[in-house]
Amino acid sequence: xxxxxxxxxxxxxxxxxxxxxxxxxxxxxxxxxxxxxxxxxxxxxxxxxxxxxxxxxxxxxxxxxxxxxxxxxxxxxxxxxxxxxxxxxxxxxxxxxxxxxxxxxxxxxxxxxxxxxxxxxxxxxxxxxxxxxxxxxxxxxxxxxxxxxxxxxxxxxxxxxxxxxxxxxxxxxxxxxxxxxxxxxxxxxxxxxxxxxxxxxxxxxxxxxxxxxxxxxxxxxxxxxxxxxxxxxxxxxxxxxxx
Amino acid sequence: xxxxxxxxxxxxxxxxxxxxxxxxxxxxxxxxxxxxxxxxxxxxxxxxxxxxxxxxxxxxxxxxxxxxxxxxxxxxxxxxxxxxxxxxxxxxxxxxxxxxxxxxxxxxxxxxxxxxxxxxxxxxxxxxxxxxxxxxxxxxxxxxxxxxxxxxxxxxxxxxxxxxxxxxxxxxxxxxxxxxxxxxxxxxxxx
Ligand SMILES: [Fe+2]
Numbered sequence: 001x002x003x004x005x006x007x008x009x010x011x012x013x014x015x016x017x018x019x020x021x022x023x024x025x026x027x028x029x030x031x032x033x034x035x036x037x038x039x040x041x042x043x044x045x046x047x048x049x050x051x052x053x054x055x056x057x058x059x060x061x062x063x064x065x066x067x068x069x070x071x072x073x074x075x076x077x078x079x080x081x082x083x084x085x086x087x088x089x090x091x092x093x094x095x096x097x098x099x100x101x102x103x104x105x106x107x108x109x110x111x112x113x114x115x116x117x118x119x120x121x122x123x124x125x126x127x128x129x130x131x132x133x134x135x136x137x138x139x140x141x142x143x144x145x146x147x148x149x150x151x152x153x154x155x156x157x158x159x160x161x162x163x164x165x166x167x168x169x170x171x172x173x174x175x176x177x178x179x180x181x182x183x184x185x186x187x188x189x190x191x192x193x194x195x196x197x198x199x200x201x202x203x204x205x206x207x208x209x210x211x212x213x214x215x216x217x218x219x220x221x222x223x224x225x226x227x228x229x230x231x232x233x234x235x236x237x238x239x240x241x242x243x
Numbered sequence: 244x245x246x247x248x249x250x251x252x253x254x255x256x257x258x259x260x261x262x263x264x265x266x267x268x269x270x271x272x273x274x275x276x277x278x279x280x281x282x283x284x285x286x287x288x289x290x291x292x293x294x295x296x297x298x299x300x301x302x303x304x305x306x307x308x309x310x311x312x313x314x315x316x317x318x319x320x321x322x323x324x325x326x327x328x329x330x331x332x333x334x335x336x337x338x339x340x341x342x343x344x345x346x347x348x349x350x351x352x353x354x355x356x357x358x359x360x361x362x363x364x365x366x367x368x369x370x371x372x373x374x375x376x377x378x379x380x381x382x383x384x385x386x387x388x389x390x391x392x393x394x395x396x397x398x399x400x401x402x403x404x405x406x407x408x409x410x411x412x413x414x415x416x417x418x419x420x421x422x423x424x425x426x427x428x429x430x431x432x433x434x
Binding site: 007008009010011012014017019020021022023024025026027029030031032033035036039040041042044045046047048049050051054055056057058060061067068069070086087088089090097099100101109110111113114125126127128129163165167171172174175176177178192193195196197200201203204224225226227228 | 366372
């Protein structure tokens with residue numbers, strides 16, 4: 001197991017997150033790079049496949065305030081969510097596909113499994129997608145999601161969040177995560193957030209950004225995403241590098 | 244512009260509602276699926292089908308699986324070949340998943356043909372990667388990865404070929420825990 005995994009990602013099973021107990025793999029994963037390093041057949045699909053630039057979202061897909069209207073506007077507070085997708089060396093990842101999904105302003109998902117007694121918004125789907133530009137930048141316009149209850153423990157509530165999926169150039173960088181909002185009192189009580197090692201938790205919280213905020217229209221939140229780079233190029237973590 | 248080293252963004256679970264954004268079926272608003280459970284390209288058309296079992300042996304009804312593969316010629320970069328597909332387990336009554344794809348060719352060297360699979364679900368805080376090898380391939384015993392796995396665990400990566408009059412399918416179940424726990428891989432330098 002690599003040190004990076006320990007420092008950034010949650011473990012497969014985390015006692016306070018009940019559904020992880022029977023669902024996370026129990027055994028340590030096999031280090032694929034180590035197996036491949038011992039042989040001469042060349043790298044496998046995992047390190048050779050390049051996924052960036054293969055997907056073309058529709059024109060309105062990034063605007064959740066418009067992509068599912070039925071004659072009206074979705075209710076709630078409009079927000080801009082924007083940031084960059086980078087690898088660990090700080091290089092932007094262009095053409096990465098970002099897919100998001102979220103609850104509506106009342107904390108309800110448009111999903112058959114969501115039985116929370118909060119109103120559905122007929123003009124809000126809660127799903128969007130976009131690809132990053134040459135500087136790795138993405139942007140969504142959406143509605144501030146509401147908090148919602150779940151059944152993990154008594155009086156359990158998820159902090160307001162937006163789910164993110166990132167498909168960049170390398171399979172090693174595949175990431176699914178959740179973006180949270182600054183100052184949310186529910187963060188302290190959330191086992192999913194707390195499963196992340198303490199030092200890395202803050203990376204999941206967006207920053208309020210007056211620069212992204214559009215006057216008379218929408219608040220702006222900044223959320224950068226850092227994914228593992230391609231395993232194809234061996235890295236030297238101790239070297240100074242040429243920047 | 245100099246690039247500062249950056250710290251990895253932690254993973255979080257895909258949760259119970261991922262179908263909304265990742266495998267949408269509705270398209271009345273124009274937001275249909277961008278990535279489907281189908282890959283078209285050169286090669287023998289096959290269906291891959293199976294279930295995902297949790298530690299209690301219960302089929303998981305809200306798992307999402309992604310596959311990445313070469314085409315029938317062992318090419319990852321053939322034009323118009325996405326080599327990528329996605330399927331959920333919540334659609335079918337028996338909680339099985341289905342991919343319609345082509346059988347990949349080997350990449351070269353001693354490698355046997357295989358498909359990479361990524362497993363996500365509510366309850367998983369981090370995804371897991373595995374490989375689907377084909378039980379009817381004679382190259383498996385020489386494959387540099389397959390052959391180096393513990394002998395008693397290799398079988399968890401074998402998909403079984405089932406032929407009917409007009410179709411070829413492979414069955415591949417995933418066991419998250421227990422005696423038959425599927426071999427999962429960590430990708431070098433990645434997670
Ligand atoms: Fe959620």
